Amino acid sequence: MDFRKIDNLSVDCVLLKIENKVLKVLLRKRNLNLFAENLPVVDDWVLPGHYVLKSNNLGETANRVFEELTGEKHLNKNQFRAYGNAARINTETDLLWVRSRGATTRTITVAYYLILASNKKLLNSSGVEWFNIKDLPQLGFDHEKIITDAFNDIKSKINTEPLVFNFMPVKFTLNELQTVFEVLLDTELDNRNFRKKITSKSYIVPLEEKRKGQSKKPSRLYMFSNDVYNQIVETGYIINI
Amino acid sequence: MDFRKIDNLSVDCVLLKIENKVLKVLLRKRNLNLFAENLPVVDDWVLPGHYVLKSNNLGETANRVFEELTGEKHLNKNQFRAYGNAARINTETDLLWVRSRGATTRTITVAYYLILASNKKLLNSSGVEWFNIKDLPQLGFDHEKIITDAFNDIKSKINTEPLVFNFMPVKFTLNELQTVFEVLLDTELDNRNFRKKITSKSYIVPLEEKRKGQSKKPSRLYMFSNDVYNQIVETGYIINI
DNA sequence: TCAAAAGTGTTGGGCCTACACCCATGG
DNA sequence: CCATGGGTGTAGGCCCAACACTTTTGA
Numbered sequence: 001m002d003f004r005k006i007d008n009l010s011v012d013c014v015l016l017k018i019e020n021k022v023l024k025v026l027l028r029k030r031n032l033n034l035f036a037e038n039l040p041v042v043d044d045w046v047l048p049g050h051y052v053l054k055s056n057n058l059g060e061t062a063n064r065v066f067e068e069l070t071g072e073k074h075l076n077k078n079q080f081r082a083y084g085n086a087a088r089i090n091t092e093t094d095l096l097w098v099r100s101r102g103a104t105t106r107t108i109t110v111a112y113y114l115i116l117a118s119n120k121k122l123l124n125s126s127g128v129e130w131f132n133i134k135d136l137p138q139l140g141f142d143h144e145k146i147i148t149d150a151f152n153d154i155k156s157k158i159n160t161e162p163l164v165f166n167f168m169p170v171k172f173t174l175n176e177l178q179t180v181f182e183v184l185l186d187t188e189l190d191n192r193n194f195r196k197k198i199t200s201k202s203y204i205v206p207l208e209e210k211r212k213g214q215s216k217k218p219s220r221l222y223m224f225s226n227d228v229y230n231q232i233v234e235t236g237y238i239i240n241i
Numbered sequence: 242m243d244f245r246k247i248d249n250l251s252v253d254c255v256l257l258k259i260e261n262k263v264l265k266v267l268l269r270k271r272n273l274n275l276f277a278e279n280l281p282v283v284d285d286w287v288l289p290g291h292y293v294l295k296s297n298n299l300g301e302t303a304n305r306v307f308e309e310l311t312g313e314k315h316l317n318k319n320q321f322r323a324y325g326n327a328a329r330i331n332t333e334t335d336l337l338w339v340r341s342r343g344a345t346t347r348t349i350t351v352a353y354y355l356i357l358a359s360n361k362k363l364l365n366s367s368g369v370e371w372f373n374i375k376d377l378p379q380l381g382f383d384h385e386k387i388i389t390d391a392f393n394d395i396k397s398k399i400n401t402e403p404l405v406f407n408f409m410p411v412k413f414t415l416n417e418l419q420t421v422f423e424v425l426l427d428t429e430l431d432n433r434n435f436r437k438k439i440t441s442k443s444y445i446v447p448l449e450e451k452r453k454g455q456s457k458k459p460s461r462l463y464m465f466s467n468d469v470y471n472q473i474v475e476t477g478y479i480i481n482i
Numbered sequence: 483t484c485a486a487a488a489g490t491g492t493t494g495g496g497c498c499t500a501c502a503c504c505c506a507t508g509g
Numbered sequence: 510c511c512a513t514g515g516g517t518g519t520a521g522g523c524c525c526a527a528c529a530c531t532t533t534t535g536a
Contacts, residue, residue, distance in 0.1 A: 009249070009325065054327070081323075084299045085300075108323075175515075175516095190499075190501085193500085216507045217513080218506075219515055416489095431526070432488090433527090454535090457487060458534050459534075461488085483536105484535105488533075493526105495524105495526090496524090497523090497524085498521105498522090500519100501518105502517105502518105505516070507512105508511105509512085
């Protein structure tokens with residue numbers, strides 16, 4: 001195992017979750033005081049990421065970012081684009097920051113998005129915060145574009161890949177699932193029609209269990225079965241909202 | 242302009258075209274004789290690519306590969322994935338090859354696909370050859386996987402993005418377009434239904450012109466209008482074969 | 483005149499949309 | 510007993526798939 005980092009290669013992660021009908025991105029505070037006067041020279045937000053170690057794969061690097069934040073392994077992660085323009089790092093603050101890290105100013109970053117279920121909590125949330133994707137703070141580098149690209153990729157895949165279920169806890173209600181679609185697509189859906197479509201899919205399995213307490217009337221729980229989905233997908237079946 | 246290359250970063254290009262109802266990939270002969278006996282140590286095929294120069298963007302590097310082969314600029318190109326596993330270069334031949342080039346054995350490659358119209362000819366085709374994507378020769382590195390990934394990406398986008406038209410000359414007949422869909426999706430389509438769908442799209446514009454000579458009966462030519470498409474796309478319109 | 487590809491319409495069924503009220507429970 | 514979110518059925522229309530023959534020309 002070689003723990004030295006490749007000084008021009010990093011992985012950035014767009015962690016996403018839906019909470020209270022809002023799509024949120026996790027950002028890390030970037031802060032650097034160069035002068036005694038305590039004037040922050042760099043004071044904005046960036047995506048969580050890591051330089052890639054000599055012995056690590058790209059995906060392993062994304063896993064590591066995720067583990068440090070959540071304490072958990074194994075996750076759906078999607079690589080969606082690499083960013084490596086020569087002038088990608090060009091503002092004074094970005095250059096300052098990169099140099100302070102002993103990295104090169106021509107850094108390639110490979111971007112992943114990782115979707116968290118709404119009930120997941122972060123293990124370590126110091127220096128890190130969830131932001132509404134429609135109301136982002138000042139971001140460093142080209143990270144605003146990276147977030148936009150991630151969101152667009154997700155939207156483009158939502159009808160053909162079972163991505164949505166990553167936003168869900170293992171057991172979920174149909175109304176919760178509908179909300180996820182509505183938030184991601186930014187529309188309203190007809191509840192009766194939605195239920196018909198969803199319950200017609202063999203890979204969305206109704207459980208005996210009902211959830212009590214959340215609302216007045218108990219609601220039936222469903223789960224997504226990857227096993228069943230993988231059988232079906234061969235014949236071109238998709239979710240079509 | 243800094244012409245030194247970044248020794249751990251390359252761009253590989255999957256050039257694709259459809260010819261005689263066959264989807265073809267362009268490969269470059271890889272050949273290296275290390276010993277006087279003239280035994281070829283490396284003798285297989287790889288994707289055309291380049292190391293990235295310090296002053297070049299990733300996309301510019303893809304453009305350069307394309308220009309050297311076709312003599313033309315400006316092209317639709319799609320970045321679809323980066324490959325950077327630590328053990329990505331691991332066979333004896335691949336290691337030998339990379340070292341002979343003075344590059345590092347931990348190289349990240351960013352992959353693009355570029356689609357050529359069926360009537361386009363290569364400017365410089367020495368050391369390079371078109372192969373049926375279903376019948377590839379011995380390939381170096383992980384280039385077989387890269388080609389598979391490219392193909393899957395195209396298939397996944399074919400119904401939602403106007404990718405197919407890149408396989409077409411500017412002016413084309415409906416039957417030619419149908420063939421492209423059939424080759425890419427590996428199915429047969431009903432000619433009457435296909436024509437109805439296609440001619441219902443305002444961005445596929447019939448021309449006055451007819452093509453003579455190719456077949457007995459002259460056939461009407463159509464063109465794809467990006468202008469019109471861009472207007473329409475906002476309202477969620479797509480090609481739906 | 484015939485071979486070869488271009489081009490053309492209709493019908494039945496399935497699927498999708500639109501739409502309003504009752505149910506089960508907690509407070 | 511009432512407030513709250515959970516849950517249900519139908520009818521009309523649109524779209525899609527299935528299907529076979531005529532047209533135009535070159536040879």
